[in-house]
Amino acid sequence: MGTSKEAQMDLLAADAPAAPRSARNGKATAQSMASRQREISVSEFFSRNRHLLGFDNPRRSLLTGIKEAVDNSLDACEEAGILPDIEVQLTQVADDRYIMRVCDNGPGIVKSQIPNIFGKLLYGSKFHRLRMSRGQQGIGISATSMYGQLTTGKATRVISRTGSRRPATYYEIQIDTAHNKPQIVRDEQCEWDRAQGTQVEIEMEARYQRGRQSVDEYLRQTALANPHLKLFYTAPDGREELYERSSVDMPDEAQEIKPHPHGIELGVLMKMLQGTPHRTLQGFLTQEFSRVSVRVAKDICTKADLKPNGRPKSIAREESDRLFKAINATKLMRPPTDCIVPIGEELLLDSLRSNVNAAFYASTTRPPSVYRGNPFQIEVAVAYGGDINAEGAVQLMRFANRVPLLYQPSACAITRSLIDTDWRNYRISQSNNALPTGPLVVIVHVASVWVPFTSESKDAVAHYDEIIKEIRLGVQECGRKVGEHIGKMRREAEASRKKDYIAQYIGHIAAALQEITGDSDKKTQSVENNLQGLLERSRS
Amino acid sequence: MNEDLLKQIAREAKSIRDKILRKQKPSMKFPLRNLSNVKFDPKAGFFQIGRKTKERTLAVSTVKTFAQSLKMIALSKNLIETDDIATKREAYYVAKGWSEEIRFAEQTESDAVLDDVEAFFSVNREQLGFVPEEKGGEVAGRLVVYDVDRDSGEELAIDCTRFGSGAYSIPISVEHLRFESGAKFILAIETAGMFQRLVKHNYWRTADCILVSMGGVPTRATRRFIRRLSEELDIPTYAFVDCDPYGICNIYRTLKVGSGNAAHINEAFCVPRAHFLGVTPDDIEEYGLPTHKMTDVDIKRIDDALKNDPFVQHYKKWQDALLRLKEMGYRAEQQAFAVHDLNHVIDTYLPEKLERANQFLP
Numbered sequence: 072m073g074t075s076k077e078a079q080m081d082l083l084a085a086d087a088p089a090a091p092r093s094a095r096n097g098k099a100t101a102q103s104m105a106s107r108q109r110e111i112s113v114s115e116f117f118s119r120n121r122h123l124l125g126f127d128n129p130r131r132s133l134l135t136g137i138k139e140a141v142d143n144s145l146d147a148c149e150e151a152g153i154l155p156d157i158e159v160q161l162t163q164v165a166d167d168r169y170i171m172r173v174c175d176n177g178p179g180i181v182k183s184q185i186p187n188i189f190g191k192l193l194y195g196s197k198f199h200r201l202r203m204s205r206g207q208q209g210i211g212i213s214a215t216s217m218y219g220q221l222t223t224g225k226a227t228r229v230i231s232r233t234g235s236r237r238p239a240t241y242y243e244i245q246i247d248t249a250h251n252k253p254q255i256v257r258d259e260q261c262e263w264d265r266a267q268g269t270q271v272e273i274e275m276e277a278r279y280q281r282g283r284q285s286v287d288e289y290l291r292q293t294a295l296a297n298p299h300l301k302l303f304y305t306a307p308d309g310r311e312e313l314y315e316r317s318s319v320d321m322p323d324e325a326q327e328i329k330p331h332p333h334g335i336e337l338g339v340l341m342k343m344l345q346g347t348p349h350r351t352l353q354g355f356l357t358q359e360f361s362r363v364s365v366r367v368a369k370d371i372c373t374k375a376d377l378k379p380n381g382r383p384k385s386i387a388r389e390e391s392d393r394l395f396k397a398i399n400a401t402k403l404m405r406p407p408t409d410c411i412v413p414i415g416e417e418l419l420l421d422s423l424r425s426n427v428n429a430a431f432y433a434s435t436t437r438p439p440s441v442y443r444g445n446p447f448q449i450e451v452a453v454a455y456g457g458d459i460n461a462e463g464a465v466q467l468m469r470f471a472n473r474v475p476l477l478y479q480p481s482a483c484a485i486t487r488s489l490i491d492t493d494w495r496n497y498r499i500s501q502s503n504n505a506l507p508t509g510p511l512v513v514i515v516h517v518a519s520v521w522v523p524f525t526s527e528s529k530d531a532v533a534h535y536d537e538i539i540k541e542i543r544l545g546v547q548e549c550g551r552k553v554g555e556h557i558g559k560m561r562r563e564a565e566a567s568r569k570k571d572y573i574a575q576y577i578g579h580i581a582a583a584l585q586e587i588t589g590d591s592d593k594k595t596q597s598v599e600n601n602l603q604g605l606l607e608r609s610r611s
Numbered sequence: 612m613n614e615d616l617l618k619q620i621a622r623e624a625k626s627i628r629d630k631i632l633r634k635q636k637p638s639m640k641f642p643l644r645n646l647s648n649v650k651f652d653p654k655a656g657f658f659q660i661g662r663k664t665k666e667r668t669l670a671v672s673t674v675k676t677f678a679q680s681l682k683m684i685a686l687s688k689n690l691i692e693t694d695d696i697a698t699k700r701e702a703y704y705v706a707k708g709w710s711e712e713i714r715f716a717e718q719t720e721s722d723a724v725l726d727d728v729e730a731f732f733s734v735n736r737e738q739l740g741f742v743p744e745e746k747g748g749e750v751a752g753r754l755v756v757y758d759v760d761r762d763s764g765e766e767l768a769i770d771c772t773r774f775g776s777g778a779y780s781i782p783i784s785v786e787h788l789r790f791e792s793g794a795k796f797i798l799a800i801e802t803a804g805m806f807q808r809l810v811k812h813n814y815w816r817t818a819d820c821i822l823v824s825m826g827g828v829p830t831r832a833t834r835r836f837i838r839r840l841s842e843e844l845d846i847p848t849y850a851f852v853d854c855d856p857y858g859i860c861n862i863y864r865t866l867k868v869g870s871g872n873a874a875h876i877n878e879a880f881c882v883p884r885a886h887f888l889g890v891t892p893d894d895i896e897e898y899g900l901p902t903h904k905m906t907d908v909d910i911k912r913i914d915d916a917l918k919n920d921p922f923v924q925h926y927k928k929w930q931d932a933l934l935r936l937k938e939m940g941y942r943a944e945q946q947a948f949a950v951h952d953l954n955h956v957i958d959t960y961l962p963e964k965l966e967r968a969n970q971f972l973p
Contacts, residue, residue: 569671572671572674573671573674575712575713576674576675576677576678576712576713577674579678579681579682579709579710579713580669580674580677580678580681583678583681583682583684583685584624584627584628584681586685586688587620587621587624587681587684587685587688588621588624588625588628590628594628594632597632598628598631598632601631601632601634602631602669604634605631605634605635605636605669606669606670606671606674609636609669609670609671
């Protein structure tokens, strides 16, 4: 399940600068080390590790900022059952400085929570729950505030309104970087033309450039993966882009599930044992996890040589180790999979149609599956031919919980699965160990309560065998359909080529015969007609 | 005008047309024309075409050739009707005037179609109005050829003793010619060089013969010309060629029994009465001729002839001679006699050989 919030904070401390060595003999003593040991500030941690969070360069930082804000808006709208209507605007204020503004029609944020959400790192609602959502850890938007503040010194400006009868609140928030606490610079009521929703404005050092890893591309792909989204985008050069929603149906609400015992790590298990309100081990196991019945709980306890009615809080370290091993040695039902909400074959297809002008489309939604106790589901869609560029590698669009992944394609399990598929079976050219080439767009969507990324910047899906296998099955299914389509097109082209070829010569044959036999034009005409039929039916 | 052939052409075209009208695929059947489809009957004395045929049925892959063949047949009908001729190259240029898709890229393509058409009707392409570009042979010696003036219809007597150091050119069609001669034999010579030496020194007068220059493998007209001379004058024909596989297996064999490629017309276009005067492998040693080492191509030609040529396979003497040549590994040219003296061939070789004419190779 990854690391918990506390574990992350421990990580911060562990990342403290190494104590300098004593100059005299080159060896450090405990005392000399202790003199250097101190808590580091979040800002220090942030600036040292900003690449992990997606702020490695000005161009990417702009994209990450937009992405965090839009992801939050979408999650909030969906949770509140509101069809999202989002506006994104980029304004250039200096050579290397931009203001990003993202505005939604979501439920708004309760006044007291606004400072924490935008002004405190690692604060949020998502990390503690096992539920399919775009953001997962709640570091995103506050990290963007931090980045903006560090590069421009400007505060984050937020407007939020929770309903038409309530006033809109305007906040200017800075982060107390020493203590990871929000500092409210300004807090006042204001006029706002939206009945409800949230708007965030952050000024930052950034670079705007169109292309494959641009804000424009991210928004285009976001619209594609979210057919219910209406998105209006104003680029720095004033260009406006409106993505109308292609579906008015909200995606089904994603259900929160309890963790599956097989997906838990020892450290997390120990923390859960300490924090549980349940008084018996059996109660703890059956209530805090999915798929653990009373019988199974007893079975686990027997294997771990622990009493089912023992107190979870008093389980010692090596006892929890035994418990952990017993859990993993016990056969359990797979976790429930109804908690995954796919985009859906039809919607994905419609969305692709309105986004890409192609000659052929196909999509598939795989049945849900499980990796390490976490349910997940794969969707694949393809578009072939038409206006799609036939030169070079296919265009692969990767999505995780409907969020486009634009960076680190080569580290991603999705890319690997596409490379490992033999596309030549589907009449699409492919060099060894490379993506296929041709006029093809491939969309792969990984939906899960917990998408395993290779890093915190959430660019690439980790290489779990189960996930790779499912992606490959989905890709193969769509590939087959494309192959059939190409085969059909080729046969038709071949037939038409054959017809044209024949047509060139039948006139000559008929005319030469007429010249020799002296037949009438009428007779020659029927010779010509018969020839056409004869040859079209002929195979070679 | 060849009425029969015109009728045959019309008949074949109608049969193709009727097949199409019945919604059946028409086809053209050709005898297969190569050495694998000839047999040698010593009684007949020439290569006869076998039963193997190839059939070209109209299909997508053959539609172009099919159309080209029919257009060539139509052209041929035209030539016959107007009593005109076209060389193979001219036929190629006629086709250049056709529309793009049906043109020939190379003359070899149009030649192949002409060969097919010729075999299809089992006639000589000259009868279809197509004549070869290739030059016929030359003649000098004791012979008067009677030809006809096209405009006046008057008969022309051509005395082949009166060309001085030149010679009479065999025309492309020889069927209408008449002959008169008191010669004792015909000498068919491979190279123009040797021919010129013999003409220069009036060898025909000394030996009382007719000299014919073949210029390599004899053309159809040359073969037909010699054939008619040998039969109508009833005198023997001797071939004098290089001692190498090409001279024996291509030049002499084609002169005597015809070619595999034109097997359908061999009957009239070869000289079964011809015999091989030389140069033989034995002559090389007997006359101490300078030699050249044989190439791989030469060796292959010998092996091929031994394996595939029905003529060679019929004559043990030829098999022995070829094997002997292969064993020696050397070949000699007919002009090699000049090593002794420029006129050694006239003064010594030919007279000596002619005394032993009964020992010539078959």
